Amino acid sequence: MSATAKTYGLLAQFDTAAGIFEAALKVRDAGYKKWDVFTPFPIHGMDEAMGLKSSKVGYFTICGGVTGFFTGMTMIWFMNMFDYGLVVGGKPLFTPLFAFPVSYELTILLSAFATLFGMLVLNRLPKLYNPLFKVARFKAATDDKFFICIEAADPKFAEAKAVLENAGATAIEIVED
């Protein structure tokens, strides 16, 4: 394995929120595409600093919600009017009014599932293997340290070390795949 080990990328550590923020601006402006920032908590303004577009999770939610609402309405219409009409208290067999509470709950239920799965799909999670976990210091990414990883697949990878050093990294390591 070690003979064929190839480089996954370059991992640089930063010790403060401002440090990683400034560094992200520099890496973005240097024109990198295949890179990422790792922080123990979301940092305000980091999406803009990295040049990310707004998340698309909302599209999943709206699809789930619309499906839920129409599932509820159709289900109740089918069950209480179409398939087996049952007169209870002289009330109509179907109106959207009494079908509304259940459809409303199903809107929320399916929105929630769609949001969860949308978030996981967009993030490619669950992920069983990640070369970054081989780096011992990377464990601090969920505690109090901040990291930038530039992947070897990026066309400008050759200059990555200089860019990260220039950005004020406190430690730089090569990550093996």
Add this chain to the structure above:
Amino acid sequence: MGNAASIPASAVAGKKHDHDHSAPPKIVAVDCPKELEREPLVLNGRSLHWITDRIANVCEDDMPAWWWPAFIISAGVMGMMFSLLAYLVSTGVGVWGLNNPAAWAWDITNFVFWIGIGHAGTLISAVLFLLRQKWRTSINRSAEAMTLFAVACAGIFPVFHTGRVWFALMPGYLIPMPNFNYIWPQFRSPLLWDVFAVSTYGTVSLIFWYVGLIPDLATLRDRARNKVRGFFYGLFSLGWTGSNRHWSNYEKAYMIFAGISTPLVLSVHSIVSFDFAVSNVPGWHTTIFPPYFVAGAIFSGFGMVLTLLVPMRTLFKLEDIVTVRHIELMCKVILATGSIVGYAYGMEFFIAWYGGSPYELYAFKNRAFGPYWWAYWSMITCNVISPHFFWFKWCRSNMVFVFLASIVVNIGMWFERFVIIVTSLHRDYLPASWGYFTPTWVDAFTFIGSFGLFMTLFLLFIRYLPAIAMSEVKGVTPQADPHHPLGGAKGGHH
């Protein structure tokens, strides 16, 4: 922030328009009021690593000596509840004190009581998130856990009050499938709406809670001292790295969860109140019920959050994270919602008189002065009087007082549901069908047993999961702000 020094003196003086133009303009020094420092959310300037350590240690170190006795007692009480439920199933629902006309009594009281408690968790996690109340980060995890466990306790009672439980759980009765006569469930009934509302509520609360846990489970995975812990925390953290590309989707998803949980939590207790309000029973058939139930639910839920958090912050030395300010703010929510509840009690009586229905007026007179007067006045004492102590800062910041008051709030809210349900039912239209409900010992011990289930789940939660949202607490510290000097920014705060 305005800066006195940067404003040209002439500009300041020019505004004053002295009447005497011959005199040279006076230089007026402008004193800008000092910007008041907000009380920090984490006290004593704790570092990010300290926060991780402090919270993670609670579920990594051995539990303190009291944990095992507490767990064994809770589990025993829970076992008692399950034995009594087995007794009910094997004997019949008559082991409870239900009768005709009081066909709903402690069972539905307990159901509404527990569901109501859950509402505070969702309010903290969703509504306070949308309102950008950053103090919620210290309490939302445990409050959401409380929601889940309260919903679990609530679910038991309506299922078992059907007596022949297997029918309730079998598809075709509550779950929409045709039963043996090919008849579908009847969607004009608010009871069926309630099934959908409560099951949606439980499911969405679980998803929201789990999504919030993912980054913290990753922290525990990275700190794991042995392979078993590493495996399980690794499995449930799904390979989370803290990548900003992930955070971007995660934060959007979290905001959406908050956005959909808010109408959800308001709808759930509204639908619970429809169980009563849609019927024609005097004392139940009122339009004030949905908002009144929601306010009462939040009131009781915050009571339970305080009952749990006040001891927890001391026992696990979390006072720097769950600060006195957090407790005070929760007391203020109790004060606000308690006042709404008190107003609703008054308004119900006014409408009973003003509405002109003699049955309605009778139901309310009977509530306060009939055979259940003691329950009504217990409710008034606990719910209308006790929250008003929280106008005083001493009461809000004295932990012993807050703890005792939170228990009083919960006793009061249990009585509220008992009063609404039993006093309205026990006097039917015909005096021939009047009755009086008395609980049996099985009623009482099943209810006590549900606290065993609740506490068992909560103790296990503290034992295995981070009781405070680490990533969220770290995210609201000044060190997390790239534009704050403590976050490493040069050139000061702007």
